[in-house]
Amino acid sequence: MRLRRRDLFGFGGGLGVAAGLASASHWWHRTRVEPSAVNANASADCAQEAQAGAYGERYMPPDEIRAGHLEACHTPPPRRQTADLLSVTWPVIETSLEVARGQRLNTWAYNGTVPGPVLRATVGERVQVRIDNRTARPHNLHFHGSHDVNADGLERIAPGTSREYAFEAGPFGLHPYHCHVPPYAWHIGRGLYGAFIVDPPGGRPPAHEYVLVLGGFDTDGDGVNDVYAWNGIAGYYARYPLKVPVGERVRLYIVNMVELDPLAGFHLHAQTFDLFRSGTSLTPHEHTDVVTLGPAERAIVEFTLPRRGRYMFHPHQSRMTERGAMGFIVAV
Numbered sequence: 001m002r003l004r005r006r007d008l009f010g011f012g013g014g015l016g017v018a019a020g021l022a023s024a025s026h027w028w029h030r031t032r033v034e035p036s037a038v039n040a041n042a043s044a045d046c047a048q049e050a051q052a053g054a055y056g057e058r059y060m061p062p063d064e065i066r067a068g069h070l071e072a073c074h075t076p077p078p079r080r081q082t083a084d085l086l087s088v089t090w091p092v093i094e095t096s097l098e099v100a101r102g103q104r105l106n107t108w109a110y111n112g113t114v115p116g117p118v119l120r121a122t123v124g125e126r127v128q129v130r131i132d133n134r135t136a137r138p139h140n141l142h143f144h145g146s147h148d149v150n151a152d153g154l155e156r157i158a159p160g161t162s163r164e165y166a167f168e169a170g171p172f173g174l175h176p177y178h179c180h181v182p183p184y185a186w187h188i189g190r191g192l193y194g195a196f197i198v199d200p201p202g203g204r205p206p207a208h209e210y211v212l213v214l215g216g217f218d219t220d221g222d223g224v225n226d227v228y229a230w231n232g233i234a235g236y237y238a239r240y241p242l243k244v245p246v247g248e249r250v251r252l253y254i255v256n257m258v259e260l261d262p263l264a265g266f267h268l269h270a271q272t273f274d275l276f277r278s279g280t281s282l283t284p285h286e287h288t289d290v291v292t293l294g295p296a297e298r299a300i301v302e303f304t305l306p307r308r309g310r311y312m313f314h315p316h317q318s319r320m321t322e323r324g325a326m327g328f329i330v331a332v
């Protein structure tokens with residue numbers, strides 16, 4: 001029987017991450033291009049350019065998404081003043097998400113959102129997360145960072161059951177969490193991921209803080225991502241930019257949770273930033289304007305915007321930018 005990739009990646013299937021990954025790689029593999037082919041491609045590109053407006057609209061938010069919709073998603077919880085015990089319960093539910101105008105995806109969601117909630121603890125703090133699996137598939141919760149190996153989140157939580165993970169937060173930095181039930185590209189690509197901020201003792205310097213988690217969505221089940229989004233909705237920050245005051249420190253917590261693509265990144269226009277890789281040092285590793293991240297890699301970046309204006313940000317993987325992952329930070 002010939003299996004279609006849609007069968008492998010739809011909710012009706014459940015096999016074949018390797019098949020999906022293999023097919024996903026075609027778009028960055030380029031063979032040598034002869035000059036005549038370059039010209040032919042240029043013509044095709046120009047033809048597409050004429051339709052650019054219509055093309056771009058496919059990767060904008062659905063009409064009903066209003067300003068403020070992602071406020072809770074990009075605003076991290078305040079730093080905890082008492083580092084004793086952080087305890088949360090997250091149901092995992094099945095839902096359908098319109099990730100871009102007219103493009104829907106069946107998703108799984110920790111606590112009902114994609115990405116899942118931003119978790120924030122102070123290094124050394126005890127953390128308890130109870131997962132209540134209300135879906136028809138097994139899932140689990142795996143944290144990056146260091147913790148007791150017995151709380152690593154590899155056991156499957158059967159449908160209709162729950163499990164509690166308990167560990168000590170560390171090291172300070174920025175760590176992703178995600179479902180670790182195979183095929184991973186399916187469980188992560190369908191929404192089971194989020195960001196875990198671990199503050200150093202005493203915290204970091206005051207700043208306007210935002211969380212940006214990049215996801216890729218394979219909406220047609222062919223093993224190639226079709227839509228990319230910061231915090232789950234394509235084009236949201238192009239339509240509703242983040243607003244920050246001129247001259248004040250901005251801190252972005254950036255996580256790459258894109259499956260099926262080998263790399264993604266973050267590039268800020270017109271200003272450079274201090275880069276803290278994984279957030280595990282208080283001394284910047286680099287001062288730059290691009291950071292490139294493999295799957296599950298993350299970075300904290302800090303900068304101030306010296307004058308009013310619209311500062312664009314996007315991955316420097318142009319296909320991702322064009323398919324929903326472009327946004328703006330407006331300095332006012």
Ligand SMILES: [Cu+2]
Nearest residue numbers: 139179181187
């Ligand atoms: Cu899962």
